[in-house]
Amino acid sequence: MLALAAWAPGLAAQDRAYSESIQVLASYHRGSPWSDELVDRISEAVERLEWPDGMHVDYLDARRLDESTAFEIERRRLAGREAVDPASRLLLIDDAALRFYLRHAELLGNPPRVVAIGINDPELRQRAVAKGVKVIVTTAVERQSLAFLKTLFGEPLPLLVLGDTTGSGQHLTQTFLNSVKTVPGVTATRLLRDWTPEKVLATLSRLPNDTRVYLIEGQTTGAADLAPQARHWLEHLADRGVRVFCHLPYQVRLGCAGGALLDTRRLGGLAVESLISPAFTSLPSIQEVGAGRHALHATFYKRLPETRREEVEWLGVKGSLATADSRILRLFWGGILVTGVLLSGLLLLWLSRRRARQAQGRLAIDPASGLPTRQVLESEFETLCDREAGGWLFALLSPGLRDYRRHAGLPAAQAVFREQLGILRAQLPGDARLYLNADLGVIGRLPSRDGDDGDTAFDRFIARLGHNPDQAEPRRLAWYGSLLRWSGSETDFAQCQAALDDGLFRLERQGWRQPVIRVEPMERRRATRFRQLSEAIERVIAHPEPEWRLVIQPKVSPHDGRLRGAEVLLRWYHPTLGEIPPVEFLPTVEILDHSWALDHWVMTHSLAWLASVRDALPELEHLSINVNLATLSTTRFREALMEQLQAQGLSPGMVELEITEHADFSDLDTLEHHMSDLRRQGVRLALDDFGTGHTAFRLLQRLPFTVIKMDRSLLLAADQHRQGRDAYAAMVQFAGQLGMKVVAEGVEERAQANWLGALGVDEVQGFLFARPMELDAMLDAYGVPAP
DSSP: OHHHHHHHHHHTTTTSOOEEEEEEEESSOTTOHHHHHHHHHHHHHHHHTTOTTOEEEEEOOTTTSOHHHHHHHHHHHHHTTTTSOOEEEEEEEHHHHHHHHHHOTTTTTOOSEEEEESOOOHHHHHHHHHTTOEEEEOTHHHHHHHHHHHHHHOSSEEEEEEEOSSHHHHHHHHHHHHHHHHSTTEEEEEEEESOOHHHHHHHHTTSOTTOEEEEOSSSSSSTTTTOGGGGGHHHHHHHTTOOEEOSOHHHHHTTOOEEEEEOHHHHHHHHHHHHHOTTGGGSOSEEEOOEEEEEEEGGGGGGSOHHHHTTEEEESHHHHHHHHHHHHHHHHHHHHTTHHHHHHHHHHHHHHHHHHHHHHHHHOBOTTTOOBBHHHHHHHHHHHHHHOSEEEEEEEEOHHHHHHHHHHOHHHHHHHHHHHHHHHHHHSOTTOEEEEETTTEEEEEEEOOTTOOHHHHHHHHHHHHTOOOOTTSOOOOOOEEEEEEEESTTOOHHHHHHHHHHHHHHHHHTTSOSSEEEEOOOOHHHHHHHHHHHHHHHHHTTOOTTTEEEEEEEEEOTTTOOEEEEEEEEEEEETTTEEEOHHHHHHHHHHTTOHHHHHHHHHHHHHHHHHHHTTTOTTOOEEEEEOOHHHHTOHHHHHHHHHHHHHHTOOGGGEEEEEETTSOOOOHHHHHHHHHHHHHTTOEEEEEEETSSSOHHHHHHHSOOSEEEEOHHHHHHHHHOHHHHHHHHHHHHHHHHTTOEEEEEOOOSHHHHHHHHHHTOOEEESTTTOOOEEHHHHHHHHOOOOO
16 A cells, blocks of 8 residues: 555556756746855756756746736746646746645646745755655754854853744744854844835834844845845845844845855755655655854954864954054064074974874784775875875765674774775775775775766776676675865865775665765865764764753654653754754764664763652553664664663653664564564564655564654645545554554644544654653653642
8 A cells, every 4th residue: 555655646646748957936036146146056056966957947027917817827838838848857946936836746747756945834844855855954954053153152151143034934943043042142133025225223222232133035035125225224234233133145245244155056966866865755744954054244253262263264354354464574684684583493393294294104004904094185186286296085885794894893893894805905996095994994085087987986886896707706795985076286085085984875865776976075064064073973972961851742642642652863063063953963973873873862861850750640651762763783782772671661662762664674584583583572663754665564574563653744645635634544554464653743733633543643843732842841741749
């Protein structure tokens, strides 16, 4: 039934001819700063990813025209293209474009792949997800920007928020106000809609002196988007000493003083990558993009802590530097008197450092493999860029070797790694250089040759690694690689390294479906963010408190709302980076191979809390803990779990381990062994996000799950379509026949809970009953008083 439901939307369109180009439908007009920026970023991504069929753009013009008129014009435009094959890939920008698609999908050819970005209306997002649209949201950037401003100004941080009364502006403003409530120490003191500079100044005069102004939408970009004079209002406010902060790049170009800025390049890139991905149907229904850089006007330079200054793009530097030129000139002639002495000292210092680097290079060799470390490549890279015009960098990883390390230990894996190095060297050109990367991986470089196609050569190299004609030689493991071309002396190694690591992670998230992925150097700000997160994780992983904390979301009976279970979730508040969402830091944890340490911390603290509240929460039957699949596949975690259960005096049946359906279940034999052992000891096992992937039935046939958690997108589909309701009911019945309990996620309405209870769903989880809450709040809401 699930397979039929998943394929049903595509059956009607199987015989239809489609163009392979990407159709972009923008809500507003050409010239709208927001639309123009996104279209430019999408175009860059299409070119970067070398999509051969290109893209074309239609503008609805739903701002200069009323929406009904704009829709009618677009309908006529599409009707005139009946002789042209519709695009198989549709990218929607903003709410109006999505509304048009939901009403007139047949005019657009019912494309099998649809991605939407810039969607502000929550109800519209739900309808899109229910129809199979992949939605990319950007709400994380608001919290990141607020956290950045809190670092700049401290707390309390009162805000005057600028919005407007348009439909999209109202949704944007409400979403931002919700984000404000999640950031401690920040408050929205006043909201101005349909603002003008005069209104802003008058309102500020009645507010506390430390109030800061934050632009969400309005006037410069919203209702008065077509008024040329409004484009200068931010500059007028700056001239009056009022700096306005924001989180969108085009708002900075209009005069804002900065903030944590949305990574529009990543937004456009992710949208295009999703549309052309071979695994489109397996992608999450909702993905998120956050900030790509921090920008700030130079007048705030001294306010920002020194440790944060290097990561910031400083605005208005030219004007600020002009005032400093005269001071520098006066200092110049005084400084020239001591230059001679300093030059001789600097020469000696340079010689000393050169000798130190040479000694460090001789010592930076991994004794187990004989390879130089990645730090050696980093230290050589600047000289390499000056000496050579360009070349190729690549990173290699063998999932089989990594799994072998988990099962057999590091020394045994290192022995296999040394055997594999001989095979790698034999297949690579003689002038290739290899360096040790993290997790028994390899990073390397190849010089560029005239007429050389690095992509093709690297593909052949990867293919040869999997072919073993000589059975006498060691068995060849499968290797996967990310490949990057660098050129010019301006190339930054940190940007290249971050891109290569990110490429390997993307291959893993796709289930290692392709052997090679081509990447480009990350933007400097994004690479800096990646390095910041990496360094922060390396620091916090050994001592997570007080930055890490657990929150909890109850699971209740659909009939009476009584407590049945709960799910613990990890949150991270960094002292300088602010609140870091799990969707951002968990992938970096996986890349750095720290999933076991994170899962162990969550598990031990969750069980300690459960043991401490058993008497206060007598109705709590079990506690759900999310576990990375790699962690679950280790004997060490299983043993640590049993030790903690015994130490805390808890029954194994009180623990439920959740594994997402999107995890890499490639080694089912090993997983079945480990999971069966956990089941024999009484631990509950839940398959999370059930129904969103393509492997659900294969997993249920092999692995000993006791619970399935129905993904919220299935419930949204059931609300919208009769077939969706039938499919949902069939899956609940199917789970019951297998003896599994069913948990429904995303329950937000009483009617949904009643229907689920009638179907026989055991537990429900969603905002109707409770959002994720602090642990103490759980006791306040569901605990019983001590006798």
